[in-house]
Amino acid sequence: MHVSSAQPKPRIAISACLIGQSVRYNGGHKASELCRQQLQAHFDWQPVCPEVAIGLGIPRDPIRLVGDPAQPSVVATRNPGTDFSGPLRQYGEQMADHLGDICGYIFMQKSPSCGLERVKVYQDNGHPAPQGGTGAYAAAFCARRPDLPVEEEGRLHDPVLRENFISRVYAYADWQRLLADGLSRGALVRFHSRYKYLLMANNPQAYRELGRLLGSLRREDDPQEVGPRYFSQLMQALRRCASRGTHCNVLQHLSGYFKDALTPQDKAELQTLIGQYQQGEVPLVVPLTLLKHHLRNHPDPYLQQQAYLQPHPESLGLRNAV
Template identity: 40%
Template sequence: MTAPATSARPRIGISSCLLGRPVRHDGGHKRDAYLCEVLGSVFEWVPGCPETAIGLGIPRKPIHLRRFGERIRVVEVDDPAHDVTDALADEAARSLQTVVPLAGYVLKQGSPSCGLHGVRVHDREGTHPAREGRGGFAAELARLAPLLPLAEETQLHDPRQRQHFIWRALAYHRWQQLAEDGMRPRDLVDFHTRHKYLLMAHDQEAYRRLGPLVSQAGNSGSFKELSNNYIALFMSTMRNVASPGQHANALQHMAGYFSDSIEAHDRTELGEAIEAYRLAQLPLAMPVALLRHHLRRHPQTHLEQQLYLDPTAFI
């Protein structure tokens, strides 16, 4: 039987050592309890260790990033002639060729293979490291799949960055499901509608630029090209973490739906919670929980559809 091409939970690639697999060069691991025990309920992890996948054993000689003029290569620390840069790049390409597409990737910070930001780059002699590089596997992953949400495990310990990653992965997963099912113009309209407040929070101007693409969906000669342009702009809009002020603005728009339906003291409480969040006195989850509370009592289809209010992002 052919495997389904999409799954219920987003499938997220992850550096295997973060799940506790003993794949590090010294035979150890870097198990991350939060990823294993909490985020594992949201995502289906797809573990991979690029270094073992390219045939480096366990244990193995350590590797690092080394600069040779303009080029940065991944080489063995004790034998820089042993260069695994190309093998790691090939492994990144292979890891993207899954039957069920990945909706994101969580990478081990600081690794010369998996690190996403600020990995140590040594000079030609292997000394004077500067935190300016990206692991060989992670760099190729980012190049080949520019829309794929990527994060290091430490970013996911921060609530704002975690919410941001979950939203992006859920949205990308939804897009992949629609694409797999054969997306129609009305699916694009529905997708755009469900992400209205997330987009507004991240970039109001980009939200306005996406609108015309959606309105042309039914009339476009090439819907595929239009939808590709849409998701490229959507994912780039969602790339940066929104500021508290941007979120507060989106929350106020959503609160406006209840201006006639809830009591004055509830409106005040909601407004104060949004303001307290903006001033970093409350987490975002608090005004969102209040909005969900009012939504249960005063259903609003448009708000109920919003990924912004999905409790999954607030675990």
């Protein structure tokens, strides 16, 4: 199907403490079993610790966010006179430019340098602001790389968020290969046609909008101008997680391709499994496996190239849990 084992592993930046490097303020690490056991075989890690990179020692005085949650300062807890937000933001911008070949980033949650959301931002009264903020390094990095799939390790323990993030990593890697081969009008249309059903599952509205964007392409339009705009919108759209309802809609669309090929019993069996998935009785992999079985017996070139059928290697088992 879609993701081939022949492709090089996608490269993912990751907070160094998550893969067991002892870089935390207390000299420890936060090794993630999920990253080290489930994901490591599939990705090349690019470990980063911004605090060590800007010259803070190990161990070190812990740092925290203070002030305006939208633009907090980063100070040492014992020596609040030193502000590290400038160096951390600068390093974030520098790494965003430097790590050109990554296809995703897994950040350490709650960290004043790396947390993506809900990081405590302390106020003058000594209490954190209710809304929380973003780590200084992560904020600067993500502002420069808005299309890059990013997630916090803590959120990856949710099977739906994990499946969504990793689908986006592989889509991002796929686009990088297309750019390396040369962005033509035909390549852009073929790429979109592969991602149609994944888009329909994640974001039906964006599915229609991106279809219109490419449908209105004129011969004289420059793919170098339309391509990046298309890809930005695609990556934003795929951030929405598919629901059982939107998955069922796609499964029904796919089963429509077999309406003349299957016996009434086969059709009934497929509808039963789609219904059981919709009710939450079986995971997505169950109706999908039957659909792929019918696709092998009744090949359809348009369906066979759909990213939706295999947006990531089957051995990751991500659809056994959604």
